[in-house]
Amino acid sequence: MKFIADIIIMPLKELLDPQGKAVNNSLHNLGLSEVQDVRIGKHIKLTIEAADFAKADSIAADACKKLLANQVMESYSYTIIKE
């Protein structure tokens, strides 16, 4: 069965996000001064071939821990749906 894992990787709240800060300034320059804060992370979509939901879940968790997220600076969360 095919599963889609939607993974969100964001910088930890405690850390500065210079890219987000730069985008925030740009939005203000464009006249969108109502935007108060911007945080920028990654959105990763994995297509996983697995026998069942539990297996797809463990593959997505493995991918996050081993490669996708740097847990010193980033947090991750994901949802899995059956395609």
Place this chain on the structure above:
Amino acid sequence: MKFIADIIIMPLKELLDPQGKAVNNSLHNLGLSEVQDVRIGKHIKLTIEAADFAKADSIAADACKKLLANQVMESYSYTIIKE
């Protein structure tokens, strides 16, 4: 009122995603060969101060169109919640 806009910006389906391809190869090298495809985009969280939901919605749409998404190569979607 404060609203949080969660914006997802992904490369269009029709386009190659070399970053995703590289991550796919790396996952296979790590033994996660069940992963068949990887697409990588951006996840952007805006904190918006607005009078109502409709206003926050129009600010998020403006931010996507004017700055965040390059609509030639990327698609965007977002959800807005009241904080």
